[in-house]
Amino acid sequence: MFAAGTTSSLQYQRRRLAAVLIAIFLLAVSFLVIYAAAFSTFKASELERAEGRAEFYRTTLESALDRLEHLPFIVGQDPAVVRGLTDPDSRDALNRRLADFASRANAEALYVMDLTGLTVAASNYAEPVNFIGENYSFRPYFQTAKSGQRGKFFAIGATTKRPGFFVAEPVRNLAGKIIGVIALKIELDELVAAWQASGEKILITNLDTIIVLASQPDWHYRTLLPISEERLLDIRNMRQFGQEALQPLDWTRLDDDEIDFAGERHIGVRVPVKSQPWQLHFIVSTAGLQERALFVVFLAAISVALLAILFIFWRSERLRRALHASHQDRQRLLREIEERKATEKALAKTQKELEKSSRMAALGQLAASVTHELGQPLSAMRNYIAIEEMGATQKPDSLATRLSSLVRRMENITRDLRFFSQPKQDQQSPFDISRAIDNAVGLVRHDVQAKEIELQVKAPSPGAQILGNSARFEQVLVNLLRNAISAVDNVDAPRIEIGWTLELGQVVIFVADNGHGLKGQQIEDLQEPFRTDKPSGEGMGLGLAISASIVKEHAGELFAEDNDHGGATFTVLVPPLTPLDEESTE
Numbered sequence: 001m002f003a004a005g006t007t008s009s010l011q012y013q014r015r016r017l018a019a020v021l022i023a024i025f026l027l028a029v030s031f032l033v034i035y036a037a038a039f040s041t042f043k044a045s046e047l048e049r050a051e052g053r054a055e056f057y058r059t060t061l062e063s064a065l066d067r068l069e070h071l072p073f074i075v076g077q078d079p080a081v082v083r084g085l086t087d088p089d090s091r092d093a094l095n096r097r098l099a100d101f102a103s104r105a106n107a108e109a110l111y112v113m114d115l116t117g118l119t120v121a122a123s124n125y126a127e128p129v130n131f132i133g134e135n136y137s138f139r140p141y142f143q144t145a146k147s148g149q150r151g152k153f154f155a156i157g158a159t160t161k162r163p164g165f166f167v168a169e170p171v172r173n174l175a176g177k178i179i180g181v182i183a184l185k186i187e188l189d190e191l192v193a194a195w196q197a198s199g200e201k202i203l204i205t206n207l208d209t210i211i212v213l214a215s216q217p218d219w220h221y222r223t224l225l226p227i228s229e230e231r232l233l234d235i236r237n238m239r240q241f242g243q244e245a246l247q248p249l250d251w252t253r254l255d256d257d258e259i260d261f262a263g264e265r266h267i268g269v270r271v272p273v274k275s276q277p278w279q280l281h282f283i284v285s286t287a288g289l290q291e292r293a294l295f296v297v298f299l300a301a302i303s304v305a306l307l308a309i310l311f312i313f314w315r316s317e318r319l320r321r322a323l324h325a326s327h328q329d330r331q332r333l334l335r336e337i338e339e340r341k342a343t344e345k346a347l348a349k350t351q352k353e354l355e356k357s358s359r360m361a362a363l364g365q366l367a368a369s370v371t372h373e374l375g376q377p378l379s380a381m382r383n384y385i386a387i388e389e390m391g392a393t394q395k396p397d398s399l400a401t402r403l404s405s406l407v408r409r410m411e412n413i414t415r416d417l418r419f420f421s422q423p424k425q426d427q428q429s430p431f432d433i434s435r436a437i438d439n440a441v442g443l444v445r446h447d448v449q450a451k452e453i454e455l456q457v458k459a460p461s462p463g464a465q466i467l468g469n470s471a472r473f474e475q476v477l478v479n480l481l482r483n484a485i486s487a488v489d490n491v492d493a494p495r496i497e498i499g500w501t502l503e504l505g506q507v508v509i510f511v512a513d514n515g516h517g518l519k520g521q522q523i524e525d526l527q528e529p530f531r532t533d534k535p536s537g538e539g540m541g542l543g544l545a546i547s548a549s550i551v552k553e554h555a556g557e558l559f560a561e562d563n564d565h566g567g568a569t570f571t572v573l574v575p576p577l578t579p580l581d582e583e584s585t586e
């Protein structure tokens, strides 16, 4: 039994643990799903924003590159340029002219090279570091322009060591023959400074994935992908990036729009730059997105916690209500049980009383017929004896005298029986309890004196008023006194006490004696008709039955108990006519 209980409780605990683990797992999975959903939503909106920004930066870059794109072509048409190429004496004038153009157009430098790549005139001729006398034949833009095309090229300045965007055009003489090249250098420092100030991450890469421009200057000339040795050699020959090492950037593309950059996850977009084979990369760290997604998870967790608290509160409230209801049911049940018990008790009492009253009714019928049948012969006997006594002298032990005493005893017996045959007398009137006691004592005084009994009467006058039939009530007191007299029959110093007091608003009449006591009998037994310990002819056992009946007529009760020091006390409890103050009896 015990083992079975332990096993089932162990199973229950295991099941509970499993349920808790499953709940935790499901919750964790839900949070992960919420995180992933929130992250991808934020990522999508961030990507959309990034596309807009990338587009914006691409436009600013293109306009910076295109702004002066036609300047070399236009200036190349100037006869002063052709002249400068053919006549060395006119080069000073050309220098000034180029400087004027460059400053008006806000260009870094504007310079003219002969077909060998030697710079013959330059706008920066007056600066300590200028292009005059430098040979740029190695530059692709020179070669392209020399071949008659517009050359465009981004490179670190071979002379100035400053990066810039070069645009070159061929210079033709009047016959249309290419006699030189005119080139323009645009510096993009301002653009880069503006990008840097924005705090956003922008990178421009060329076909070799070398970063030509970036919002962060230290990213310049790093590569997104490693470059082969061969290609590196080519680049060196073009002197495009001077002595830069062209080291790879800490950049790993995770997928189309995610990059691991400098140990941090980024999302990014790339757009091609129109005028150059470049790509513009706009990247954003996902840290912010992760924070936002975590915040959503946090909100979800708080909601779940709140819901859980609400659920627990709702359940405990329900439990409390159920408990309260069951407690009330229990109370109601207990009350019903009590009521039922009381009803059963009352029923039993009623039944007992019914049995008793039916017995009394039967007794009444019997008593009526006996007293009726005996009445006639007894009165005839009394008459005959009277006639007999009239003629003869009175002797105390004559037959007539003895017969007369026997007849009297028989009449006493029939008188007792007649009580049961008579219907109850309804006339009730107030009477004084002390007087009733005095009257009853008067009726037994003869016997008391004859038997030398010490009788104490405690009946202060005037006594309490009781409503009822005084004669019948006196009969009760006489019965109790007679029983007491019988009880003290063989006792040394026989003593009887009669009197009344007030207790809890009730009149309490007591008859106490120092006789043989009740011998363990209860009042219920004693007041049964015909229950007596007296020899035949001395008592019929009707005294207490009659007394109880009369007491009941007076709305009272009869009690009996043994005294602590021998003898018995009979008590009659009756309500007084008017409520009394206990002190009034003192």
Ligand code: ADP
Pocket: 479, 483, 484, 487, 513, 515, 516, 517, 518, 526, 527, 531, 532, 533, 534, 538, 539, 540, 541, 542, 543, 544, 545, 567, 568
């Ligand atoms: P009876 O007096 O004819 O015997 P009762 O009904 O008056 O009939 O009394 C019934 C019995 O109660 C008595 O026989 C007696 O045993 C007992 N009894 C009554 N009064 C006392 C008393 N004061 N002391 C002891 N026993 C008593």
